[in-house]
Ligand SMILES: Nc1ncnc2c1ncn2[C@@H]1O[C@H](COP(=O)(O)OP(=O)(O)OP(=O)(O)O)[C@@H](O)[C@H]1O
């Protein structure tokens with residue numbers, strides 16, 4: 057076919073375009089980070105603090121000291137599991153914003169169950185049982201918004217948020233009314249002894265939940281890109297009408313996705329208790345769920361990118377805490393940095409979008 | 418000579434893997450209908466996309482009233498007085514007709530429904546259409562949606578009106594009406610740009626004709642020359658520009674000019690045996706803006722092509738969706754080879770050999786952001802051989818795609834290109850390739866050649882007939898009567914949710930079908 061041959065002959069060089077794309081995606085992340093650090097530095101200057109000292113502490117404490125790095129890596133595990141749960145849902149176009157409730161309920165169930173089981177079962181069995189039961193409870197908590205969306209098309213953003221509020225309160229009620237350890241004065245569950253928790257990695261303080269979390273994120277990524285189930289979810293997410301046209305069972309997929317997402321987030325809550333705290337105190341709510349949402353967006357629902365963002369974010373959280381204490385700015389300054397980062401990421405994203413629209417790619 | 422209202426000069430636009438426009442220069446004059454012709458993927462939509470502010474040219478310039486301008490956004494284009502009806506519907510499906518029309522206006526106007534309604538009535542009258550201004554756009558038929566699109570483009574009384582394949586959805590009468598509207602607008606001094614694949618429209622409506630091929634302007638008929646030529650001469654000249662020779666394409670010319678009916682080939686259909694498909698009293702639930710089925714009966718035999726004619730929006734959509742299993746029947750039964758399949762969903766019906774080519778190629782037929790390869794297996798996700806125990810075999814999927822791309826002459830830089838980046842006709846080829854590929858028993862085509870150029874239209878017709886010759890029971894829904902006359906064995910007419918009658922294709926069929934379309938009972 058001559059027409060085709062001509063068209064092929066006039067192709068541009070694909071290699072150079074690929075390199076430019078890779079460059080663009082690095083810039084898309086690097087530029088906002090630098091801008092956020094610069095503006096954050098200006099704010100510190102205005103407050104009369106030394107920005108270089110602050111950033112120095114953040115880097116040292118978050119990444120460059122052994123103790124800090126261990127803390128950072130430990131913090132990654134709940135964030136990664138939440139990210140995995142959100143990626144599953146968001147790729148399918150399901151906006152599960154109920155992560156905090158799902159996370160906390162799972163944490164409480166684990167904190168109640170694990171100490172009670174000690175002595176009855178081998179340690180590994182207890183750990184696995186706790187993770188499974190907690191993930192199942194979290195999944196159960198997502199059934200209502202899932203069914204409402206699948207059956208009646210009710211917007212899941214609102215219902216999952218409402219269920220999240222309910223879940224957080226319910227978790228508290230559970231701690232205060234049912235699982236309160238009578239030997240403590242503050243309402244909290246019984247504590248899982250340190251030797252019964254998730255084993256540490258070698259000689260570090262990092263627990264093996266990090267490995268579980270990394271494995272889960274990678275598995276989710278592979279599921280999305282390499283399996284029929286993942287592809288079906290993406291069809292539902294990208295074009296629900298096409299999903300119906302192709303004969304996919306959209307209501308069933310919606311429910312499956314929603315509960316799987318919640319289960320993974322719940323696993324995050326369970327692992328955090330089994331690895332770090334061993335107990336849940338009433339009114340404890342780290343609110344990781346909503347923090348991870350923007351990270352997942354920035355990673356464009358890509359599992360590997362989510363790992364990188366989570367590492368960066370954990371280091372900022374861990375390092376920011378101690379840096380704030382040392383140079384005397386409020387603890388929450390790290391949130392200012394995060395907010396700046398998000399704003400600049402969004403702006404750069406927008407500009408990039410405009411650029412790509414201009415060149416029509 | 419007067420300065421052209423709009424012009425492009427040496428415009429070049431490249432996309433990864435393809436030069437869509439290659440140094441194109443064209444002029445658009447007031448009071449002139451300028452027809453753009455060219456095969457699928459020639460670069461027509463890209464060129465008007467540049468005028469409409471959807472895309473920036475890599476090289477070259479745009480002149481408005483002789484002045485070079487940059488059109489950086491669709492809004493900028495509208496402000497310059499350029500209104501565009503795109504090939505694919507761009508309305509917001511969840512809003513009503515009137516809300517969609519009010520969207521483009523300044524914010525303080527958005528609240529004033531009165532003036533908007535007045536303008537709506539004015540335009541309804543101008544176009545001669547009747548649409549409920551409060552109907553949700555997503556529920557309208559494609560033809561009606563397109564009419565709303567035209568209103569949206571005319572909403573501000575433009576200098577330039579661009580129409581990208583506006584007639585592919587319309588009935589002969591609709592095309593005639595649209596032609597009248599276009600001529601009225603031309604006489605009021607509007608510069609019109611019309612993209613079409615039908616030469617008869619180009620001849621009847623066009624004052625000036627330009628032909629694109631592989632991104633380049635390969636020929637033009639200015640008004641002086643066109644006026645001096647007969648229809649046959651214009652056709653020959655254009656075909657020669659499009660494809661190089663005349664003799665080789667005599668049949669193309671016939672189809673293009675709309676004289677294709679002469680090529681109807683009488684086929685023998687054996688109706689002595691049991692029918693493949695039997696529909697009895699089919700009815701569907703009404704949805705706002707779409708006409709439901711109100712009792713449809715027909716039999717369809719293996720090897721037969723049943724054409725369904727009728728004005729768009731008389732229940733064709735529901736009929737197709739119901740047969741495919743996408744829409745539940747409110748009452749009635751469907752028998753496939755004598756077996757009741759009324760309660761079966763899409764996957765079961767597919768397993769039993771029912772195939773459906775939708776008329777909404779981007780709306781539901783494809784996932785635009787996904788690759789051509791993925792879209793070619795969209796209805797086989799999870800099934801072997803492309804998926805083994807739930808795991809995607811991407812090598813296999815891509816090999817399969819390359820084979821189909823070659824066999825169906827789909828113009829795409831690669832099988833990994835997102836399908837939305839293909840030209841309209843090439844997306845349609847993806848749809849046809851997917852359904853014609855598999856083992857089937859019954860195929861339902863809804864506007865199968867919508868947006869295809871003449872060569873591809875012929876190819877599609879040949880393949881539909883080849884399928885029927887092999888024993889497929891085929892339903893072709895189309896608003897293009899010539900198409901149905903060419904390939905159908907029998908033609909049924911949908912009218913207000915009923916199948917008003919089914920007549921044998923043959924002499925005098927046109928008159929009978931015309932009568933049925935107005936609601937008269939079959940003689
Ligand atoms: N946004 C885009 N990105 C990449 N390639 C594109 C894009 N838009 C168009 N193309 C390519 O440019 C070429 C011209 O496409 P265009 O849509 O202009 O064709 P067309 O003449 O309108 O064809 P049709 O008759 O099928 O509608 C095609 O090869 C198409 O794949």
Ligand SMILES: [Mg+2]
Nearest residue numbers: 462504840841
């Ligand atoms: Mg086009």
